[in-house]
Amino acid sequence: MEVVDKKVNEYRIFEVSESYFRKNFLKFKEIQDELSSTPISDRLKVLDEMGQVWDSGLKRGEFDGLKESLAKSTGYSENLIDLEFSFVPILLDMDNIRRNLEFSFRSIDGLHKFVEVDEGEYYRYVPSGPVFIISSGNSLIPPLIPTTLSLVTGNMTILKPSLTNYFGVVKVLETLKKVSEKSSVAEKMLKALLVSYYTHDSLTLKFLLGKGEIGVVNFWGGEPARTEVGKLVSENPFHPKFIVNGPLTGVAVIDEESADDEIAWGLAYNIILYDQQLCSSPTSAIFVGSLEKASEFTAKVAEHLDEIGGEYKMLLSEGENIILHGVRRSLQLNGANVFYSKSLENPWTIVVSKENSVLDNIIKYFPQYNIYHRKRFIEILVVDSIEKVFYEIKKLPLREAFKGVDRVQTVGIALSQENLENVLEKLAKTGVYRIVPLADMFMRSAIEPYDGTILASAFTNTIYYRNKKAVDVIL
Amino acid sequence: MNAKEIFDKASQSKLLKDPYVEKIWNLIGDKSLFQKSPDYLRSLRKSLFRDALKFFSSNSEYYANLFERLNINPKNAELEDLAKLAIPSDILRGEGHKQFLIKNVDENGEYFMSSGTTNNVPVKIYRSPLDLAIMIKGNTDLFEYVYGDYLEPGKGLALFMAAPELRYRLNFVAFVHLALEAKNIPLLYGMNLVEGSESGQAWKKLVPNKDNITKFLRSREEPKLFFTAPAGIYLLSKQFEELNFVKRLMYKLASVYPVQLGRGGVIVTGGGTKGFTDLPSYEGIVEIAKKHFKAKDRSGREVSTPFMDVLGMTETLTAMIDRFGVMDKIPHPLSEVFLLDPKTFEWRNEDNVEGIVGIYNPFTTSWLEVFYPGDLMISHPSDRFYGKEYVYVRRLKVEEGWELQRACGGTLEELMGRS
Numbered sequence: 041m042e043v044v045d046k047k048v049n050e051y052r053i054f055e056v057s058e059s060y061f062r063k064n065f066l067k068f069k070e071i072q073d074e075l076s077s078t079p080i081s082d083r084l085k086v087l088d089e090m091g092q093v094w095d096s097g098l099k100r101g102e103f104d105g106l107k108e109s110l111a112k113s114t115g116y117s118e119n120l121i122d123l124e125f126s127f128v129p130i131l132l133d134m135d136n137i138r139r140n141l142e143f144s145f146r147s148i149d150g151l152h153k154f155v156e157v158d159e160g161e162y163y164r165y166v167p168s169g170p171v172f173i174i175s176s177g178n179s180l181i182p183p184l185i186p187t188t189l190s191l192v193t194g195n196m197t198i199l200k201p202s203l204t205n206y207f208g209v210v211k212v213l214e215t216l217k218k219v220s221e222k223s224s225v226a227e228k229m230l231k232a233l234l235v236s237y238y239t240h241d242s243l244t245l246k247f248l249l250g251k252g253e254i255g256v257v258n259f260w261g262g263e264p265a266r267t268e269v270g271k272l273v274s275e276n277p278f279h280p281k282f283i284v285n286g287p288l289t290g291v292a293v294i295d296e297e298s299a300d301d302e303i304a305w306g307l308a309y310n311i312i313l314y315d316q317q318l319c320s321s322p323t324s325a326i327f328v329g330s331l332e333k334a335s336e337f338t339a340k341v342a343e344h345l346d347e348i349g350g351e352y353k354m355l356l357s358e359g360e361n362i363i364l365h366g367v368r369r370s371l372q373l374n375g376a377n378v379f380y381s382k383s384l385e386n387p388w389t390i391v392v393s394k395e396n397s398v399l400d401n402i403i404k405y406f407p408q409y410n411i412y413h414r415k416r417f418i419e420i421l422v423v424d425s426i427e428k429v430f431y432e433i434k435k436l437p438l439r440e441a442f443k444g445v446d447r448v449q450t451v452g453i454a455l456s457q458e459n460l461e462n463v464l465e466k467l468a469k470t471g472v473y474r475i476v477p478l479a480d481m482f483m484r485s486a487i488e489p490y491d492g493t494i495l496a497s498a499f500t501n502t503i504y505y506r507n508k509k510a511v512d513v514i515l
Numbered sequence: 516m517n518a519k520e521i522f523d524k525a526s527q528s529k530l531l532k533d534p535y536v537e538k539i540w541n542l543i544g545d546k547s548l549f550q551k552s553p554d555y556l557r558s559l560r561k562s563l564f565r566d567a568l569k570f571f572s573s574n575s576e577y578y579a580n581l582f583e584r585l586n587i588n589p590k591n592a593e594l595e596d597l598a599k600l601a602i603p604s605d606i607l608r609g610e611g612h613k614q615f616l617i618k619n620v621d622e623n624g625e626y627f628m629s630s631g632t633t634n635n636v637p638v639k640i641y642r643s644p645l646d647l648a649i650m651i652k653g654n655t656d657l658f659e660y661v662y663g664d665y666l667e668p669g670k671g672l673a674l675f676m677a678a679p680e681l682r683y684r685l686n687f688v689a690f691v692h693l694a695l696e697a698k699n700i701p702l703l704y705g706m707n708l709v710e711g712s713e714s715g716q717a718w719k720k721l722v723p724n725k726d727n728i729t730k731f732l733r734s735r736e737e738p739k740l741f742f743t744a745p746a747g748i749y750l751l752s753k754q755f756e757e758l759n760f761v762k763r764l765m766y767k768l769a770s771v772y773p774v775q776l777g778r779g780g781v782i783v784t785g786g787g788t789k790g791f792t793d794l795p796s797y798e799g800i801v802e803i804a805k806k807h808f809k810a811k812d813r814s815g816r817e818v819s820t821p822f823m824d825v826l827g828m829t830e831t832l833t834a835m836i837d838r839f840g841v842m843d844k845i846p847h848p849l850s851e852v853f854l855l856d857p858k859t860f861e862w863r864n865e866d867n868v869e870g871i872v873g874i875y876n877p878f879t880t881s882w883l884e885v886f887y888p889g890d891l892m893i894s895h896p897s898d899r900f901y902g903k904e905y906v907y908v909r910r911l912k913v914e915e916g917w918e919l920q921r922a923c924g925g926t927l928e929e930l931m932g933r934s
Contacts, residue, residue, distance in 0.1 A: 358857070362871075362889055362911050365860050366603030373581060373602060384858055405606045 048239055051203065056236040058247045065170075065253040068196040072167045075228045076194030080141070080151040083192050084134040086226040090215040091132030097215075098125055106211055113204045114178035117352040120314065124180050128212055131184055136486040137192055143487040144496035151193060151500070160508040165500040168255040168281060169195030172248055174269065176261040179314060180208045186258050187213070189496045191229055195256075198248070199235045206237055240265070249273055254280045256499055262287035262444055283498050285491050288319035288449030289411065289442065292418075292478050293429055293463075296329025297456040299337040306479030307418075308344030310452065311388065312352050313482050315415040319491070320450035320474065320481050323411060324397075324436065325420040326429050328459070331394050334422040335377065338390050342379050349386035349416060356384055360413070364389070367409050370402040376419075388416040397421055403441040411442050426459050433470045447471050449491060452478035516625065516644070518651060518697040525648035528621050530880055535570040536645075539563070539849075539878045543652045548848040549660045553902025557594070560851045563877040564597070565589050571883045574617040578883060594851055594875075597885050598862040601855070601873045604830055604888040607638045615882040621645050624881075627686040629829040638829045640686075643881045646832060647693070653833040653878060655694045657847045661823055661836040664779060664813070666738075669699045671779070674731035676743035678708035678721055687785045687827040690834065691742050700740070703727040705747075738779030741808070744786040745824075748808075749800045755807040773807050776820065780810035785825035785834075797824070801839050826907060830886050832879045835905060843895070843904035851875040852905060854894060855887065866894045869908055 042057040075083075097103060103125060111118045130136065141148045146163055147155040154162040171190040175183030183201050187209075190197040201209040213235060220226035238245040248254060249272035257273050257280045259266060266284060273282045292307050310322050327334040356364065364387060371378050371391050376398035380389040391398060399419045403409065421432060437447050451472050455463065467475055473492050476483075489495070516524070530536045542548065542563075548556065568589035571578040582589070587596050602615075621643035629638040642650065659665055673695050681688040695702045705728050706721045731739065741748070755763075755772060763772060776782070782804060784797075794800065801822050810820045819840070826844055827834035835844040835852065846852045854863045854870025863870045872892040875885040891908040 357912075359912050361858065362603075363605075366605050369601075369603055370606045372584070373606070375580070375584070382859060402606065405608050405611055 044242075044244065046239060048203070053237055053239065055238050055242055055244050056234065058244045061244065061248060061252055068170045068253075071228070071232050072169055072194055072196045075196075075232050076167050077152055078194075078225050078228060080148050080192070082225040083151075083194075083229065084138055086216070086219055086223060086229055087132045087137055087188060087192060088134035089219045089223070089226070090212075091129035093215040093218050094125075094132070094212060095129045098128075103211065106207060110204075110208050113207075115354065116178065116315065117354055119352050123313075127181055128184070131181060131188065137188065139486040140189070141192070141496055144494045145500075150502075154503075154505050160506055160512070162505040162507070164503040164505065165193065166503055167193060167195040168499055168501050170198055170252075170254050171195040171256040171258060171499055172198045172200070172252070172254045172280075173258045174200045174260060175205070175209070176202050178202070178204045178317060180205055180212060182260060182318075183209050184212060185490070186260075186495055186499075187233075190256075190258075190499050191232060193496055193499045194232075195499055196232045197234070198254075199233070200238050200245070201235065203237065210235055246272060250275050252276070253278050256281045256283060258283045258285070258495075258498075260285045262446070281498065283493060283495075285319075285493075286446040287444055288447060288473070288491060289324075289436075289445050290318070290320045290322045290450035290452060290481055291433055291436065291448050291472075292322040292325040292452045292454070292481070294325060294327050294337065294454045294478065295426070295456055295459050296327070296333040296337075297459075298454040299327070299329070299333060299340075301340050303454040303478060304337060304340035305344045305348075306452075306454070306477075306481075308341050308348050310478070310481045311345065311416055311418055312348045315354060316417070317415075318482055320452075320484075322418060322450075322452055322478075322481060323414065323442070325418055326432050327420050327422045328424070328426050328429065328455075329422065330424075331392070331422050334392055334420055338377075338379055338392050338420060342381075342388075342390060345388040345390075345416070346381060346383075346386065349381070349388055350383075353385040354387070354415065356387055359408075361387075363406055363409050363413075364417075367402065367406050370405060371398050374398045374401050386416070389418075391417075391419040392422060393419055394422050395424075397439070397441070399441045400439055411445060426455075426463055429463065430466050430470050433467070433472060447473075450474040450476060450481050452476055452481035454478040516623075516647070518693045521644050521647045521651065521693065522697075524621075524623065524644035528643070528645040529619070530621060530645060533570060535566045536880050538566070539649070539880065540645075542849060543649050543878050544656075546656055549656065549900050551848065551900055553900065556848050556900060557902070560849060560875075560877060561594050563849065564594055564851070564875070565592050567877050567883065568592055571617065574619065576618070577614065578617075594853070595862045597851060597853060597873060597875050598855055598860065600883065600885045601875075601887045602885065604638055604828070604886055607640060607830055607886070609636045609639065612638075612640050612882070616641060617881060620881045625683065625689070627689060627829050628684050630685075640829050641881065642832070646879055646881055649878050649880070650690055650832045651693045651697050653847050653849070654690045655697065657833060657836055657845075658694065658823075661838050661842065661845065662781060662821075663838070663841070666698050666700065670736075671700050671738040671740060671777075672731060672734050672736040673700055673702045673740040673742060674705050674727065675702060676705040676741075676747040678706045679704045680708045685786075686829045686831075687825060687834070690827060691783075695740075703731050705731070705743075732774050735775075735777070737777030738781065738810075739776040740780070741776065741782045743782070743784060745784045745797060745800050746794055748782055748784060748804045749794055752800075752804045752807050756803065773809050776808055776810040778811045778813055778815055780808075781821045781823055782808060783823045783825060785827060797839075828874075828888050830884070830888060831874050832876050832884060837904075842897070842899065843906050844892075845897070845899060845901050845904055846874070847876075847878075848900055849876070849878055851877070852894075852903075854892065857891065857911070866896055866903065869893055871911070872905070 042060040043054040044057050046053040107118055107121045110121050146157050149155045150163045150165045154164040157163050173186050187199050216230050220230045259269050316323050368378050368380055377392040433448050436442050437445050585599050624641055624643040627640050677688050682692045705724055707724045709720050709722055805820045808820050812818045822839035824837050825834045833847040835846045837844040853873045856863050857871050869891045871887050872890050873887040889911045892905045894903045894905050897904040
């Protein structure tokens with residue numbers, strides 16, 4: 041394979057070259073054609089076997105070195121990486137993916153043949169690809185989700201991981217190589233997968249986006265890269281679909297009737313997991329009730345943060361520590377009730393503010409303490425009516441403290457039945473994508489859409505076939 | 516405002532009727548403070564701190580609420596409580612200082628600003644005429660203590676390697692300018708500020724004012740006081756170092772080289788490295804400069820050229836000053852300088868370990884001036900009035916300028932750009 045040899049910081053990078061792509065687009069189509077004709081159940085089986093290979097490797101301790109290096113590069117604790125590694129077989133589980141496909145398509149057999157969906161009318165779901173996935177972030181799971189769905193739907197899949205998740209993602213996908221030794225379907229899937237890192241100024245990257253014979257570009261990330269990528273895609277003569285999974289966040293909504301110890305544990309757990317870097321992580325909370333009850337609840341959350349955070353240790357740099365201290369002090373000076381841990385390995389902070397966010401008052405003095413750098417930090421806004429919840433959720437992306445976030449993805453709720461009945465419809469209209477129990481905001485069900493989009497469908501085109509005259513069908 | 520106008524306005528301040536402010540005003544002019552024992556001064560500062568808490572409680576609802584929230588009682592507060600009250604300098608950026616000013620703050624003062632950084636707006640501090648007068652008095656006395664002599668009014672000449680416009684922006688320039696003006700010692704500015712624009716972008720730059728520099732170098736006035744950033748004296752010394760034989764001879768004939776600072780002459784540095792990354796250590800700068808700048812003591816005997824360094828931040832009314840080879844940095848006797856644990860930000864009593872420096876100035880009347888700017892220092896015992904001296908270590912490293920992008924599962928580190 042022709043590559044471009046580059047050096048970025050301590051990494052030596054081999055980018056797939058532009059000329060390789062120029063020469064191989066035709067081949068990519070052939071690979072897709074072949075893969076999308078194999079029975080879907082066989083493809084699912086391959087993924088499942090990948091999960092099993094990963095699981096055995098995990099049990100044998102094969103990824104211990106990787107765990108250590110990922111903890112170093114991502115800043116996450118090794119325990120968290122452990123947890124993430126344990127999610128891989130669940131993600132690749134045949135039944136989970138099948139469920140996702142069943143909720144995405146009328147019939148999943150349509151992924152390898154025409155299926156009759158009504159008398160004389162047929163659907164066939166063909167790959168829209170090649171699919172070019174530009175993934176991001178520190179975690180493994182987010183880039184693996186679209187990659188798996190793209191592959192299973194028969195697409196030639198070109199994946200660009202991030203520098204920090206690269207080695208983890210590649211390690212997971214290497215299991216496909218192992219499975220392919222004994223499976224011809226896996227061999228086809230392996231051929232349909234091309235993983236390479238590209239620097240942001242890469243000529244190959246520009247070519248792929250602006251001129252490459254690509255069917256779908258799936259971009260995960262925010263500005264300014266999103267706009268730059270979008271501009272190039274809009275100029276592409278092959279008019280790829282452009283699917284953006286932008287920066288989102290989570291909000292926890294609790295009422296005083298539900299604010300028990302279990303809910304406090306749930307909030308603490310979701311704060312600690314991934315240090316609030318997931319799009320579903322609660323980065324703010326709204327408490328419906330009195331300040332007194334909110335403080336009682338906060339004390340419980342604090343206890344659980346100590347306990348859970350102690351198991352998932354993080355490291356603060358000198359700069360992060362001084363900013364964190366400055367922020368806490370400034371919040372106190374501005375009248376907020378600030379609860380925090382003195383532990384440097386688990387430096388959680390809870391701010392309790394009445395009606396108006398105190399964080400908003402001070403964030404202008406600490407531009408570095410933006411949402412990307414706030415870890416184990418939450419402001420609990422105490423409001424006296426459920427109606428204010430909708431207003432706060434809608435307002436969140438406009439707040440300086442949440443600059444760069446498109447909208448609220450996940451609302452984790454802990455509400456009394458009465459409040460719940462009143463809010464569900466209204467919450468759906470605030471622009472959020474997910475409403476789930478607070479306790480496991482981070483968990484995705486197999487059938488969930490991704491930020492409002494059914495990804496598997498987006499990676500395919502539905503071909504319609506009718507074997508009767510229209511008039512006969514209608515009648 | 517010139518120094519006289521400042522003192523005139525200060526003397527009319529209504530705040531002087533307050534017993535606490537009156538006490539401060541009398542103390543700031545008391546040079547005998549520099550002869551007191553460390554214990555006496557610490558006890559004085561504690562008592563002033565308690566008085567200050569009362570004063571600010573009654574003159575500011577903000578402070579009254581704050582002390583209550585922090586459970587600090589003016590009657591029995593200890594100096595260690597300053598660790599709870601110290602504000603990060605970041606909060607003084609932009610209009611941040613306003614919230615801390617007392618309700619009837621004296622008007623018609625001046626604003627000073629820090630240089631700011633890529634991501635942050637500068638720290639901006641309001642100084643009332645009364646505070647400015649206190650600044651002049653306090654800094655002059657401290658300067659003379661470290662200098663080791665009295666600056667006789669009307670005698671000598673000073674050169675400041677800064678532009679005159681900076682007098683109204685930078686604290687360090689203002690305090691030198693006003694202190695010398697109050698002493699009637701002429702001050703020359705060694706730089707000019709040039710403004711211009713290019714392709715719509717406005718720019719400013721400092722260029723040397725050769726006339727003023729030559730005037731200073733040639734002057735036979737004594738003492739000659741040379742104020743500059745460390746880079747300024749280094750670059751000038753390097754130029755002398757690189758002179759060829761003929762030029763050196765010409766300069767000697769023109770009485771320019773070596774530079775004679777005369778009896779009581781001193782080089783005073785301040786303002787840090789000013790973005791120069793390839794400067795030698797301060798010791799190295801002193802060594803090279805001493806070859807080209809000569810000074811004498813009062814009796815006219817040539818001495819090792821005295822070097823003083825001023826650590827003056829925008830947020831502090833008085834500076835910390837050292838004299839190379841004689842004493843490390845020392846604050847005004849009324850200032851409480853304290854060190855905080857760099858990890859926990861808790862009060863640290865031990866010497867000879869690094870700590871985040873905090874400063875409390877009980878003589879500032881417009882706001883409770885207690886802050887930590889984000890610098891590491893080390894203290895060590897001293898037999899001088901303060902009982903301790905301080906050595907600057909470094910500024911704390913705060914990563915800035917990275918425009919990170921949020922994405923599910925973390926941040927997208929490689930598609931970033933410096934803002």
